[in-house]
Amino acid sequence: MFSLLKNHINSRVLLTEEEFNICTKFFISKKLKKHQFLLNEGDVCKYIGFVNTGCLREYKIDNKGVEHILQFAIEDWWVSDLNSFLTGLPASYNIDALQDSDVLLLEKSAREELLKNCPKMERFFRLLIEANHVASQRRIADSLSASAEERYLKFIKTYPKLFEQVPQNQIASYLGITPQSLSRIRKELTQK
Amino acid sequence: MFSLLKNHINSRVLLTEEEFNICTKFFISKKLKKHQFLLNEGDVCKYIGFVNTGCLREYKIDNKGVEHILQFAIEDWWVSDLNSFLTGLPASYNIDALQDSDVLLLEKSAREELLKNCPKMERFFRLLIEANHVASQRRIADSLSASAEERYLKFIKTYPKLFEQVPQNQIASYLGITPQSLSRIRKELTQK
DNA sequence: AAAAGAAATTACCATATGGTAATTTTTTTT
DNA sequence: AAAAAAAATTACCATATGGTAATTTCTTTT
Numbered sequence A, B: 001m002f003s004l005l006k007n008h009i010n011s012r013v014l015l016t017e018e019e020f021n022i023c024t025k026f027f028i029s030k031k032l033k034k035h036q037f038l039l040n041e042g043d044v045c046k047y048i049g050f051v052n053t054g055c056l057r058e059y060k061i062d063n064k065g066v067e068h069i070l071q072f073a074i075e076d077w078w079v080s081d082l083n084s085f086l087t088g089l090p091a092s093y094n095i096d097a098l099q100d101s102d103v104l105l106l107e108k109s110a111r112e113e114l115l116k117n118c119p120k121m122e123r124f125f126r127l128l129i130e131a132n133h134v135a136s137q138r139r140i141a142d143s144l145s146a147s148a149e150e151r152y153l154k155f156i157k158t159y160p161k162l163f164e165q166v167p168q169n170q171i172a173s174y175l176g177i178t179p180q181s182l183s184r185i186r187k188e189l190t191q192k
Numbered sequence C: 001a002a003a004a005g006a007a008a009t010t011a012c013c014a015t016a017t018g019g020t021a022a023t024t025t026t027t028t029t030t
Numbered sequence D: 001a002a003a004a005a006a007a008a009t010t011a012c013c014a015t016a017t018g019g020t021a022a023t024t025t026c027t028t029t030t
Helices: A003-010 A017-024 A082-087 A108-117 A120-145 A148-158 A160-165 A168-175 A179-191 B003-010 B017-024 B082-087 B108-117 B120-145 B148-158 B160-165 B168-175 B179-191
Strands: A027-032 A037-039 A047-053 A055-061 A067-074 A094-097 A101-107 B027-032 B037-039 B047-053 B055-061 B067-074 B094-097 B101-107
Touching (some): A027 A047, A067 A168, A082 B120, A101 A108, A120 A148, A120 B067, A120 B082, A120 B120, A148 A160, A148 A168, A168 A179, B017 B108, B027 B047, B047 B067, B148 B179
Antiparallel strands (some): A027 A101, B055 B094
16 A cells, blocks of 8 residues: 555655654545546645556646646656645645546645654655656746647657556647647657 | 845745844855856756846747746846756756846855754745745646737736836747737737 | 847738537447 | 447638748947
């Protein structure tokens, strides 16, 4: 149940067996069915979640009813509306499961306790948000400079597992194009 | 010289007079002439900079030679290639001055000393990166869902000072459109 | 103040992507 | 296995934005 998380943390911060065991106490395990929500826009995000199996997505719905995906989270990734989680403000995004999924949830107060009991994890969470920041910068840069086709090819290269695991219409939403456009782009690529 | 920084920090973290004075010791003041570089892509980003006066920008140049602006920093804002600064890896972006500017620079080792001498600042820097993360998420969401015209109007609303201070072609670059397109959009807006 | 350089505007056509709708294929539910 | 639902594809036209180039306005340098 915690073996994936153990490797995940240990590849970033060195914890003793005992320290890691303390950390695990603060997580709650939860199974999500496909389409089940972990967070609704407007609610406060109570957890950050570590994905053990399956796949979730964080997205918003615009005023025309169209979904826009900010992030996928497959196994070995974290998911939350970090702003809402940290500030207690209502969430700007929804989070739901694209497939049946197992997640480990860390509540805000549990996280604070965890950090008290295992201060090394401060560093871990700093590294996490830094990695997130880097990825966001790159995605912004790509949205400014790359065509839909280029963004699609970069996506495949950067996230090969997501590419395999996630339906095309979801990838299109992540890339900021319609499923029809992505289908056309794919066709053009095969013809090259 | 430090009064702006003082208000900036105190609005986020409460420091005593003495604590703040300790912090100031770690900053280096630097004047930049318009067009002067603070960072070149490929170099390691040695500083994070707090802008006292003027305006800088963080940007990359794509393979066609076009500039794409990731961030502006006017007075009371921070600027750096955070990834490069934190990891020591070569920077992905350039930083230069759009106007003559005064900045306070904090070197990596100075920052570490500062944090040792004034641990309250840990919280400050965490809040800083969190705010950054929120802004990035919002910008990504906008790039997915909003038209160029909508992004322009949001920009004006969100950053009225930048709108006054920064040339249009730079704003266009930030929005991911050509200066000509922005000019056309502005014309259409006046006609509405 | 004059000259040079940079920024903004305008126009015309090109191209990428969107909207709508119909069809086919794949997946899920019964 | 059949039926229903969802996803992917295709096509046709519409629209937003880009590319190029010329002109005007504004800013900086001499």
